[in-house]
Amino acid sequence: MIRLLSPGEALCCPDPLTGCRIETLADCYGSMANELKADCYRSGEGGVLCHWGDRLLLSGCCDPNELWDFALMLGAARIEGLPAAARLPDGWQLEQHPALIHAPAVSVSGERPPAVPADRLRRVFALLCEADPAFSAESDLLHWLSDLTRRRNRGRAEVFLLEDRATACLSAIGGGYAYLSMVATAPGARGRGLGGRLLHAVLQDCSRRKLSVVTAARDSALVPFYLRAGFRPLKSPLLIATRSRRAAAGGADDKESD
CATH class of the missing domain: 3.40.630.30 (Gcn5-related N-acetyltransferase (GNAT))
Structure with a gap:
């Protein structure tokens, strides 16, 4: 279960690559009350998530199925820090960058x-x-x-x-x-x-x-x-999932041909 963190609750991000970015967003935008507000959450597996604009940053673990549903609920079009074992649903594309x-x-x-x-x-x-x-x-x-x-x-x-x-x-x-x-x-x-x-x-x-x-x-x-x-x-690259514009707009069929 993913829950919203209360103001002042410690983030304790386990992954430094996305963790320092989440901490920065929380400090700079956590108190705002408009579309730029950065909301932070914790997953049942101990991971920390931050929703900012159309992005969702993840530091640590999160149930993959719950992650996709959560991203769609928030309207996120980009997930950064994706778990290595996560399988992408239709309409999402994966990119990876070497992390150092x-x-x-x-x-x-x-x-x-x-x-x-x-x-x-x-x-x-x-x-x-x-x-x-x-x-x-x-x-x-x-x-x-x-x-x-x-x-x-x-x-x-x-x-x-x-x-x-x-x-x-x-x-x-x-x-x-x-x-x-x-x-x-x-x-x-x-x-x-x-x-x-x-x-x-x-x-x-x-x-x-x-x-x-x-x-x-x-x-x-x-x-x-x-x-x-x-x-x-680092042991794992930075994995980023991006939702296609067609899928975000509710396209009829976003499956790629075999």
Whole structure:
């Protein structure tokens, strides 16, 4: 049985990859009373779920059948942190991303990475769009600025910029972990090691703050980049289920042909 958590009830998320994101959402949006409110729940198996917008994040275990029914009841079109054994019903598609973690270094040296002042966030957004067509297609500047500003004001996110050509985003900080959502370098500046330099500085800064850094590589080709920086693979990848637009709209038949 999935129940709503009461205000102030401890989350205790077992999976750091989605757990720090759930903790961030609960802190930044848990008290809101509109469509952006983040509601947190606990499953009978001990997992923690967070519903925010059209997304449902899961940290830990949840009965698969109950999970699908719960997602449909909430109108969620995307479930992140899906259990490995879960079978997808019709109308849902599965994607997986390699998950990695970087533990705090024992000794830390070097300069702190250049954090981005508020008036430079538009440049960061433009750089992310320039570096990643998928981000450009999915993101809206005002929504991105509003969300990131709210997170930064509560100490739940940070953004870095190097030489105006490379950026790194810690989009969630909580429970001793920081979620690295993206490292991007402008196409014309690639091959100079800017991304690696910035990532190293960000990891050093997180080590000073006793934060482990977790990330999910969108492309398996990026895994060597993270391994060279000292990340190690987590046992399970990040599994994401996305409901097709046709299914969400009540399409007649969403089964794929054999």
